[in-house]
Amino acid sequence: MTRSDAEPKARGAVEYGTDLAAPHMLWAALVRSPIPHGRIVRMDLGPAREMPGVVAVVGPDDLRDLLPKGALEAERPVFPLDEIRYRGEPIAAVAAETLEQARAAAAAVAPELESLRVDARIEDIFPEWPSEAAAKDPRVVGHVHARYGDLDAKFRNAELVHSETYRTSGVHQVAIEPHACLAEVRDGTFHVRSSTQTPFGVRDDLASILGVPPSRLVVEGTWVGGGFGGKGAAFLEPYAVLLAVASGRPVKLSLTFEEEFELGRTTLPSIIRLDTAVSRGRIVGRRVRLLLDTGASLPGRDFAVGYSIGFLLGPYRTEAYEIEGFALQTNQPPFGPHRAPFAPQSVFALESHIDGLARRLGVDPIEFRKLHAWREGDRTAYDQPVGPFGLEAGLEAAARTAGVWRTGLPPGHGIGVACGFWSTATGAGGEARLRLRPNGLTILQGEREIGNGSVIRGLAAVAERVLGLPDDAIRVEYGDTATAPFDSGVFGSRTLGALGQAVEKAARSLAHTLASRVGAPAIRLEMKNDQVVVVAGRRRQKLADLLTPAERTAGGVVALGKHYAPERTVDASRVLAGTVYPYQDFTAAVHLAEVEVDRETGHVRVVRYAAFQDVGVAVDPPGLTGQVEGGVVMGLGTALSEEMLWTPEGRLANPGLLDYRLPRIRDVPPIHVKTIEGFAGAGPFGAKGVGEPPIIPVPAAVANAVADATGTRVFELPLTPERVARALKLL
Amino acid sequence: MSDRPPQRKAINRLLVEPSVSFQLVRPSTPEGAIRLLSQAGAGEIAVLAGGTDLSWDLDQARIAPIQVLSLGKLPWKYLRWENGSLVVGSTLPLRALELDPHVKRRLPGLWEAIRDVGSPALRSRATLGGNLGRCSPVSDLIPMLLAFDARVRIVGPNGAREHPVDMVLQESRRTSLGPAELIESVILPASGPSAYLWQRVQPVNDISQVGVAVAFVPERPHWHIALGGLQPRARRLSEAEAVLRSARPTRFEMELAAQEAARRAEFVSDKRATESYRRRLVAVLVRRAIQTTVERMPKPSPARKGTR
Incomplete structure (x- = not known):
């Protein structure tokens, strides 16, 4: 089995967003605010317009002329109409003949600004945990609150109450390809090519930001050089469209790496308080409180809190609970999804807490989790039935491996376990059109391959499994939002689980059509001399001979598969208060980490790692292993080194890869990937998505291993040497 | 483009220089290089000896030289042993030093300092002369050169001179080199065992929070301890050195020297580490580096061992 994109990517032959070009194209640059919070008193764009090579400059005052009325009331204005809310926020944009000219003109804009008070961090808003009255602060921009059962009684009668506070830091997706797009106006329609995870999502975002109907927008995805959640909504596209309208020429906009960091759309810091009541060795009540920095985000703040908070309850049975979370508006850039949005951070807090509680009770941490782990048929906190769920099986497998590791564990080493839980976003719909030609099968769909293989390999593997065709006879095709069937996009680990169902349905429909033509109950396909052959029992017929004359003209048999899941409640x-989100699917991950801690410096080295992943069914085993390994490596960054450092003045101190530390290959330990099969998910053949689950337990597993090695718990991510040294009271 | 008058394009090219624009000159003799340096005004010329640090300044537009003088064609990419001393041409890539088995065996501290600079790709470009000339406070190599009492051969319009490395370094990013002078080579005198230890958040492509160089040399004082990662520049810690009196200090003496080093070092807090953590690291790493150096001493002969 091969990845058909591997060779062209290695040769540099595919077009990424940063490669986009068009005849007569202009280059764009953004004018970005030098202050994190304030107002524009005066901004004269005249001098920039006179700069060499400049063709168009647009700022807040131009929106009225360029956009329909409705756009000015959009939830997310293109430029700040009232307040500047973060340092680096785009306040104007320039298009010029060359990139250097555009940047020079952008740098020449010298706005007169009035600074306002800066809230750079959660602590600037709430130095202490907020009282109920403080929750009315105007900077509290989202509030989610849920409860169940007689919690007060559980806490009153508890034999033990375990209370802790955890802190997490902002982490960036760091896709190796920066954001990039190219916009042009053709026949009154806005055409946008963009490196995006969600072409249809960008179309709809653009429609609301620009105040134009979706029918006047066509969005075409390019090959994506990594997304990790960071390329899932309209971002640069509105600026490129505005400049294209103002200049009448195609306009390309892409970011520098420094801009990638300063414009954010990343995970932001949080403070999490957990109180757990225990009676007779079991958890009987849970109180969960969350302060989530949502930066300068406008839409989606409630979502961020409602979504995060589900992970803080975890995949454990709870008799009574109360959860409450606040979204706080700070002068950091807008919050954005990062592979398994907010789950690694929430799970770090929860799984550290559970681990510490087990140790406090003198119970084996794995056994303690098994005691509370969801099984199929249990009810979730929001009273949904739990579907097939491989958590207990994963814990049992992890216990066996931990036992082996435990024998002969060197001094200074420790072993940590952590569970993760994910709900594949199979609720988001999608369609796929399959065309079976005499020489092979094509799958036309509306996603783009973002690198993980779920589109180019995963969807092909589904068709392969249904029809029996070898993978080199199957080609995945891409379209823009005008030509491809609708799809929600690449997020929530849903490509295989949701779009895969559409492919499965279309493939089954093709098989059914052909079976009825040959008068057999079932068929499978194979290739012979580059021709598709329909096999029914001992009978074999060339597909070409089974086509109707119309199909021969059209080029084959076509089937459309649609996946639209029933709504869950x-x-x-x-x-x-606020909104909580129903689970779509139930995916477990259990991780084990062995670490070595330098007891004198606090330096942590991960020695080996094992990931037990609940997958339902492994549809594409090599792709699956790659995804799990990649998730673990990315999680090690969140665990040990990745952290956006904001100064009290609202400036990012480390907008680059020297001091924003991604894991290097020397940081990566041997990773053992084991699949847990047999707990069917909603995806094709019972498959579950594995894009996001493998990153979730990593920070917790590492932190628990550090606690095992040292007897000391670290309450803050990432576990940098200095933070561990402080926890060990070395300074 | 095609819908624009051609003259406009030409004018644009003249008016707007790309953000990084300079003339690259590559003289093939030291005399030619010195002449070019002598002719240039202040800030007009930058010296390129690998470029792994210089390119960062150019990229960030911290400097805007008219010319960049590459030393790449000068005959200074050599490594030779003279009377037990190692002489390293200033433009020899660090990777060549790293791969030399004699360097690893005879100057293990230098080898350790070099091996963990940046990444293999970076070490294939970076040079010892460049590292010294840039005089970065976070250099991993300068502490080791200080511990070895390295000498620096400098050439310029008035001929050649040789100075101890400590005199060449002034403060952060400043050396005592004249405007038309270049580092030709670095001479590392014969030495006993040595060690270099660092602490970083990550092992590769990261900057040391603290670097500790220790060398045991034939002359008194035998123990040389130098620290990097401090402000304004790396330096020797004679107070800590004075604690170590013998070739095989006791564990107590090692600890005392380490504590003295931690007490005397001048640190600042920055985004990479706080001052108090750096002090903690020095206390640990100095002790470990001395210990490692002791372990690298030639083993006493078996006969003597038997008489103890």
Whole structure:
């Protein structure tokens, strides 16, 4: 089995967003605010317009002329109409003949600005945990609150209450390809090519930001050089479209790496408080409180809190609970999804807490988790039935491996376990059009391959499994939002689980059509001399001979598969404020880490790692292993070194890869990947998505291993040497 | 483009220089290089000896030289042993030093300092002369050169001179080199065992929070301890050195020297580490580096061992 994109990518032959070009194209640059919070008193764009090579400059005052009325009331204005809310926020944009000219003109804009008070961090808003009255602060921009059961009684009668506070840092997706797009106006339609995870999502975002109907927008995805959640919504596209409108020429906009960091759309810091009541060795009540920095985000703040908070309850049975979370508006860039949005951070807090509780009770941490782990048929906190779920099986497998590692464990080493839980976003719909030609099968769909293989290999593997065709006879094709069938996009680990179902349905429909033509109950396909052959029992017929004359003209048999899942609901009586989100699917991950801690310096080295991944069914085993390994490596960054450092003045101190530390290959330990199969998910053949689950337990597993090695818990991510040294009271 | 008058394009090219624009000159003799340096005004010329640090300044537009003088064609990419001393031409890539088995065996501390600079790709470009000339406070190599009492051969319009490395370094990013002078080579005198230890968040492509160089040399004082990662520049810690009196200090003496080093070092807090953590690291790494150096001493002969 091969990845058909591997060779052209290695040769540099595919077009990424940063490679986009068009005849007569202009280059764009953004004018970005030098202050994190304030107002524009005066901004004269005249001098920039006179700079060499400049063709168009647009700022807040131009929006009225360029856009329909409705756009000015958009939830997300293109430029700040009132307040500048973060340092680096685009306040104007320039298009010029060359990139250097555009940047020179952007640098020449010298706005007169009035600074306002800066809230750079959660602590600037709430130095202490907020009281109920403080929650009315205007900077509290989202509030989610849910409860169930007689919690007060559980806490009152508890034999033990375990209370802790955890802190997490902002982490960046760091896709190796920066954001990039190219916009042009053709026949009154806005055409945008963009490196995006969600072409249809960008189309709809653009429609609301620009105030134009979606029918006047066509978005075409390019090859994506890594997304990790960071390329899932309209971002640069509105600026490129505005400049294209103002200049009448195609406009390309791409970011420098420094801009990638300063414009954010990343995970932001949080403070998490957990109180757990225990009676007779079991958890009987949970109180979970979350302060989530959502930066300068406008839409989606409630979502960030409602989504995060689900992970803080975890995949454990709870008799009574109360969860409450606040979204706080700070002068950091907008919050954005990062592979398994906010799950690694929430799970770090929860799984550290559970681990510490087990140790406090003198119980084996794995056994303690098994005691509470969801099994199929249990009810979630929001009263949904739990589907097939491989958590207990994963814990059992992890216990065996931990036992082996434990024998002969060198001094200074420790072993940590952590569970993760994910709900594949199979609720988001998608369609796929399959065309079976005499020489092979094509799958036309509306996603782009973002690197993980779920589109180019995963979808092909589904068709392969249904029809029996070898993978080199199957080609995945891409379209723009005008030509491809609708799809929600690459997020929530849903490509295989959701779009894969559409492919499966279309493939089954093709098989059914052909079976009825040959008068057999079932068929499979194979290739012979580059021709598709239909096999039914002992009979074999060339596909070409089974086509109707019309199909011969059209080029084959076509089937459209649609996947639209039924809506899931939660028990609304438990939700007092805001929105919580129903689970679509139930995917477990259990991780084990062995670390070595330098007891004198606090330096942590991960010695070996094992990931037990609940997959339902492994549809594409090599791709699956790659995804799990990649998730673990990315999680090691969140665990040990990745952290956006904001100064109290609202400036990012490390907008580059020297001091924003991604894991290097020397940091990566041997990773053993084991699949847990047999707990079917909603995806094709029972498959579950594995894009995001493998990153989730990593920070917790590492932190728990550090606690095992040293007897000391670290309450803050990432576990840098200095932070561990402080926890060990070395300074 | 095609819909624009051609003259406009030509004018644009004249008016707007790309953000990084300079003339690259590559003289093939030291005399030619010195002449070019003598002719240039202040800030007009930058010296390129590998470029792994210079390119960062150019990229960030911290400097805007008219010319960049590459030393790449000068005959200074050599490594030779003279009377037990190692002489390293200033433009020899670090990778060549790293791969030399004699360097690793005879100057293990230098080898350790070099091996963990940046990444293999970076070490294939970076040079010892460049590292010294840039005089970065976070250099991993300068502490080791200080511990070895390295000498620096400098050439310029008035001929050649040779100075101890400590005199060449002034403060952060400043050396005592004249405007038309170049580092030709670095001479590392014969030495006993040595060690270099660092602490970083990550082992590769990261900057040391603290670097500790220790060398045991034939003359008194035998123990040389130098620290990097401090402000304004790396330096020797004679107070800590004075604690170590013998070739095989006791564990207590090692600890005392380490504590003295931690007490005397001048650190600042920055985004890479706080001052108190750096002090902690010095206390640990100095002791370990001395210990490692002791372990690298030639083993006493078996006969003597038997008489103890």
